[in-house]
Amino acid sequence: MEDILRPIYQERASQVNTLGVLIIEKKQKALPTTDTFDAILLIVVSEANEPVYIKHYSYGQKKAALHIVTEKQLKEWILMGSNRKVFEWIYSGQILFDRNEYFNKLKLELQDFPFYGRKMKMGLEFAKLIRRYMDGKAFFENKDFLDAYNHVVHSLHHLARLSVVENGFHPEVTVWNQVKQIEPAVYKLYIELISSEEPLEKRLELLFLASEFLIHSKSSQGASHLLEILKEKEKWSISEIIEHPELKNYSVDLGMLLEYLIEKGFIDVVNIETKGPGLYHRYYKVAESIS
Incomplete structure (x- = not known):
């Protein structure tokens, strides 16, 4: 396949903004790495009119x-974990062109997984975990068990990914294979939820009891990125938190994460008087016991 695609990537490699070219060839039918294609040609460029441009060939x-893909988009996928296949592409792809060893350096960076990048990624996964867990609990309490099940499965996926990141690895496509080795307790929770013969209500009830402790044990690590930023000032309005460059990535999960951390004693609410009687501006600060 490489010979057939050579004219395409050689043309791109000659362009000055091309950083590297990888080819990923399908090896196992069962794995979704190449999206059923026989080969994926990944070209990373320094800049382009569109962050992602795709063409198909027969x-x-x-x-x-x-x-x-632009370098900026690739880095965003890596940070956000929003395109997990890209890790497999970088790890297993054959390098066809590598300006200034771009891909070799990127592979080393992914293996090293710099600590600060890890903290931010843990924060993002923890925020998603809390959102799904709390929504699932609300559905469960309303006896909407199928909706609760859906959210709980997603929350366990985020718990699994958080465990992988916490141990210094990037979550891959086959994340449950990673978790089975790294944190068997999380893997066991997942297997019990999906394969138990207990009625769905009972399965969910047991899972909420068991996962409460696991989530709480990861709260300090999972919230450390957010708490470090909040320590920069005495108090924050919600708009100041949302607009912070490093917290924008938390998106819709941020509000729920704040409420969870208030409930668990990591963050305190500061009420500031407004002109309206009995009405207060709500601000947030890191709890004194944490700082």
């Missing part, structure tokens, strides 16, 4: 996909 009975 050759005989085979098919290939070309992905041209």
Whole structure:
């Protein structure tokens, strides 16, 4: 397949803003790494009009996909974990062109997983975990068990990914294989939820009891990125928190995370009087016991 695609990537490699070219060829039918294509050609560029540009090709009975991605978009996928296949592409792809060893350096960076990047990623996964867990609990209390089940499965996925990141690894496509080795307790919770013969209500009830402790034990690590930023000032309005450059990535999960951390004693609410009688501006600060 590489020979067939050579004219395409050679043309791109000659362009000055091309940082690197990878080819990822399908090896196992069961794995979704190449999205059913026989080959993926990943080209990373320093800048482009669009962050992602995709073209599909056919050759005989085979098919290939070309992905041209800006470096900024690639870094966002890596940080947010919003395109997990990209890790597999970088790890297992064959380097066809590598300006200034771009891909080799990126592979080393992913293996090292710098501590600050890890803290931010833990924060993002923890925020998603809390959102799904709290929503699932609300559905459960309203006896909407199927909706509760859906949210709980997602919350366990985020708990699994958080465990992987906490141990210094990037979550991959096969995250449960990673978790089975790294944190068997989380893996066991997941297996019991999806395979137990207990009625769904009973399964959910037991899971909420068991996962409460696990989530609480990860709160300090999971919230450390957010708390470090909040320590920079005495108090914050919600708009100041949302607009902080490093906290924008938390998106819709931020409000629920704040409420959870208030409930658990990590954050205090500061009420500031307004002109309206009995009405207060609500501000947030790191609890004195934490700082």
